[in-house]
Amino acid sequence: KTYIYHCNSEFYLEPLKEMLEEKEIYGLAVLDRKEATIALLKGKRVEILKTLTSGVPGKHKAGGQSQRRFDRLIELAAHEFLKRIGEHMNEAFLSIPDLKGIIIGGPGHTKEDFVKGDYLHHEVKKKIITTVDTSYTGEFGIREVIDKSMDVLTEIDVMREKKLVQRFLTELINEDGLAAYGEEEVRNYLQMGAVEVLLLSEDLRAKRATYQCPSCNYKIDLTIKREEPRECPKCNDQMKIVDSKDLIDDLVEIAETVGSEVEIISTETEEGIQLLKAFGGMGAILRYRP
Structure with a gap:
């Protein structure tokens, strides 16, 4: 990742303005x-x-x-x-x-x-x-x-959403297609900056939670459907949730950081239902395959 330093008498707000643009x-x-x-x-x-x-x-x-x-x-x-x-x-x-x-x-x-x-x-x-x-x-x-x-x-x-999901499916069936699905794979590509368009179902119901052990301070980020007790793999003590946010919000934040486009796909179409049920409500069209 490249960081740019600007030396100026005024705040450099262009990246922020770009994020705020509709x-x-x-x-x-x-x-x-x-x-x-x-x-x-x-x-x-x-x-x-x-x-x-x-x-x-x-x-x-x-x-x-x-x-x-x-x-x-x-x-x-x-x-x-x-x-x-x-x-x-x-x-x-x-x-x-x-x-x-x-x-x-x-x-x-x-x-x-x-x-x-x-x-x-x-x-x-x-x-x-x-x-x-x-x-x-x-x-x-x-x-x-x-x-x-x-x-x-x-x-x-609706037509735009249908075309995007169809493009995702077309890429998926090609041997060298630029598509990914499954949270782990999509998240990895997203963090690399390799995702062009992130497709998220509006009915994606999950949270991204940070668990921390009160005894040894071991931390882990997990995607969960509901809050459940977890045992620390280091010391076997009971871990606690110290931070939690909607999975969609978590992924959108990463996408904004790396400049990936995000499309929230409704379940009003056959393609939208397919994204939710067949791919867990998440898919990505890639810029390139690392």
Whole structure:
């Protein structure tokens, strides 16, 4: 393991910031001809990035030539506003390489015109997951977009989990496949920094306990399903649990230390059930095999 020493007048916080960053980031936008709000959904947090207003005039009561001229001005102003929205979305979302997808909402048909039109960079446009109807724009509209998209986002998460477990199984059946299972093997690879993705079942129920002998101070870390008395192998005295944490928390802490990705796999899919029942709720996709 390599340790880096930084000599500076300020605290070096980059590694800590990286650990705190949310892995799941979605782009959100809610818009009509009057207003647009661009935001990010980071895990369960919403970050409003930009609110725009258009200045597009309302309906004109005059008729004839004046009406047609005014309608053209309205359409031109609306087009320019959509261009401005697109520019701000491009600026906001192109800078996020791990953006999972984009959801666009709003009242009326403006959002569909925006999505169909040539307002977004192609890399941004291809990340649009869906559009949703909302009653509001602004921050209330963003909240409405999230509420109405939960089923879609859940389905995306489920599909991602299925693909990860399928990748794990494919690696496992290959002779030189980069996969491991069983706590001892996974833990060893994890501590070496060889794990790319750690797969843990949400139904993994166990604790990592530290037993210590009060007589000779012998210590041992064990994974247990329930607290049980243990005899010290050195002096045969009764050992006591001096520290205990959920097994998932223990493994996640190690993964964060070595930069391994962690995926908590639900048991809502066949693959998730297989991970739990056939592999003890734990598996790893490796970067390399040491």
